[in-house]
Amino acid sequence: MVLTDKQRSDLHAGIYDYLVSRGPEFAQCAEALTQADPVSCSANNGKRASTSTSSAPILEKKWTAVPRLQRRVLELERQMATNAKIHAHRSGNDGSGSANPGGGMPGGERRMLPRPPAGHTLQSHSAVVTTVALHPVYTMAASGSEDGTIKLWDHESGEYLRTLKGHTNVVTCVDFSPKGGYLASTSTDLSIKIWDIQEYKCVRTLRGHDHTISAVRFVPPSIGALYLEKGENKAPGAEAAAGGSGSGVDPSVAGSKFLVTASRDQTVKFWDVETGFCDHTVSDHGDWVRCIAVRPANAAAAGGSKDGEAAGGGANSAASKALVATSGNDRTIYVYNAHDKREKLCELRGHDHVVESLSFLCSSLLPKKGGGPAKSAAGGSSWDYLASGSRDRTVRLWSVASVGSCLMTFRAHENWVRGVLVHPSGNHVLSCGDDRSIRVFDIKANRCLRTIEDAHPHFVTAIAMHHTLPIMVSGGVDHTVKCWQLD
Numbered sequence: 043m044v045l046t047d048k049q050r051s052d053l054h055a056g057i058y059d060y061l062v063s064r065g066p067e068f069a070q071c072a073e074a075l076t077q078a079d080p081v082s083c084s085a086n087n088g089k090r091a092s093t094s095t096s097s098a099p100i101l102e103k104k105w106t107a108v109p110r111l112q113r114r115v116l117e118l119e120r121q122m123a124t125n126a127k128i129h130a131h132r133s134g135n136d137g138s139g140s141a142n143p144g145g146g147m148p149g150g151e152r153r154m155l156p157r158p159p160a161g162h163t164l165q166s167h168s169a170v171v172t173t174v175a176l177h178p179v180y181t182m183a184a185s186g187s188e189d190g191t192i193k194l195w196d197h198e199s200g201e202y203l204r205t206l207k208g209h210t211n212v213v214t215c216v217d218f219s220p221k222g223g224y225l226a227s228t229s230t231d232l233s234i235k236i237w238d239i240q241e242y243k244c245v246r247t248l249r250g251h252d253h254t255i256s257a258v259r260f261v262p263p264s265i266g267a268l269y270l271e272k273g274e275n276k277a278p279g280a281e282a283a284a285g286g287s288g289s290g291v292d293p294s295v296a297g298s299k300f301l302v303t304a305s306r307d308q309t310v311k312f313w314d315v316e317t318g319f320c321d322h323t324v325s326d327h328g329d330w331v332r333c334i335a336v337r338p339a340n341a342a343a344a345g346g347s348k349d350g351e352a353a354g355g356g357a358n359s360a361a362s363k364a365l366v367a368t369s370g371n372d373r374t375i376y377v378y379n380a381h382d383k384r385e386k387l388c389e390l391r392g393h394d395h396v397v398e399s400l401s402f403l404c405s406s407l408l409p410k411k412g413g414g415p416a417k418s419a420a421g422g423s424s425w426d427y428l429a430s431g432s433r434d435r436t437v438r439l440w441s442v443a444s445v446g447s448c449l450m451t452f453r454a455h456e457n458w459v460r461g462v463l464v465h466p467s468g469n470h471v472l473s474c475g476d477d478r479s480i481r482v483f484d485i486k487a488n489r490c491l492r493t494i495e496d497a498h499p500h501f502v503t504a505i506a507m508h509h510t511l512p513i514m515v516s517g518g519v520d521h522t523v524k525c526w527q528l529d
Contacts, residue, residue: 154528162200171517186213220407221297262338329371335400388446424468431459474502
């Protein structure tokens with residue numbers, strides 16, 4: 043590399059400055075350099091006379107700056123790689139530069155699985171964490187506990203945000219509304235509460251069950267529901283701020299008009315969030331109903347039908363309908379149409395013990411508009427997948443198409459299975475249990491693909507995954523919530 047005259051002069055001046063600063067031992071070297079390039083060295087003598095003698099020579103500063111800059115470059119490269127994964131959903135790729143036409147929806151190429159160690163361990167609860175949920179839009183996670191509180195967290199930074207107090211006993215379940223404006227919670231105090239996420243206050247309390255309320259979910263809206271088109275710019279709590287009573291819930295802000303709850307009184311109830319009244323009660327179960335899963339309607343499968351809330355999807359195929367699945371101590375899974383007359387579509391039997399958890403494909407609860415149901419790894423449509431976890435230590439994958447059938451059974455857990463979910467890609471099932479592990483099952487290969495041993499020091503009670511962001515959270519008996527990055 044050829045230096046310019048100015049660069050060469052600066053280099054000689056820097057070397058001369060360094061030699062002079064080293065004392066008498068290097069005096070002869072400095073003198074020889076002065077004879078070779080008197081102009082640069084004499085100019086540097088003038089600069090040294092005008093500056094403090096205690097300042098480090100410029101050559102030493104530049105020399106030590108190089109490794110500092112190299113370390114900084116490596117840090118920035120790692121940060122860019124992390125940010126690319128976190129924000130991959132915004133550009134429609136997987137964070138590695140390759141296109142992801144699925145965008146995290148069924149059939150996409152997304153293969154993002156949890157890996158140890160946990161990115162954040164969130165500590166604030168004083169008792170067992172019983173339930174976790176992720177906000178559909180913000181980087182917010184909610185957790186409920188046996189201490190009777192609900193805590194909100196920023197899962198990206200690991201910061202504690204707020205505590206919601208109102209329940210007088212164990213919080214059993216929490217769920218965000220499809221648009222994220224509200225949070226619903228249930229408790230053994232026999233109440234269901236709906237919280238305004240912006241105001242951090244309870245805006246409605248529902249009562250009607252006669253025993254412990256185990257689970258709650260917002261019912262996905264039907265295709266073409268009119269309230270989805272209203273109030274696009276409304277904020278939660280706007281109605282109360284305008285002079286209302288503060289006890290109303292706006293369906294256009296919630297993105298849903300109904301809640302569904304399950305209880306130990308053996309019933310499943312549908313609630314109108316706007317009026318607070320019980321709209322429908324299902325009494326098919328013969329024992330404690332512990333868990334609920336919901337699935338949005340599919341506009342593509344319905345042929346673009348524009349039905350109202352009472353129309354129920356407008357097509358006879360199961361893929362087009364918004365569904366509700368329930369199960370519990372009677373070991374039977376019932377699948378219902380979420381709208382219309384809420385008729386029972388199928389019964390699924392096969393577990394030998396209490397069913398603790400249910401999950402449809404992890405996706406947004408708003409009606410799916412783009413593309414038809416994707417072909418799954420096991421054949422058929424991943425949109426029809428339903429996963430269940432049981433105390434019989436098994437995870438089962440079902441298809442709710444037609445009359446329903448069991449596609450496969452995973453038997454890797456060594457204790458009760460407490461939580462399950464179907465990965466957004468439709469290629470994996472994830473589960474957690476009392477063996478303190480989180481497991482990933484490959485549907486195509488019908489095997490356990492990855493195991494996170496000792497995910498929590500004690501039983502793992504619940505897991506939740508975002509349908510687009512690369513994040514999964516888990517709760518445990520150790521009173522903590524853990525955030526897992528997906529690779």
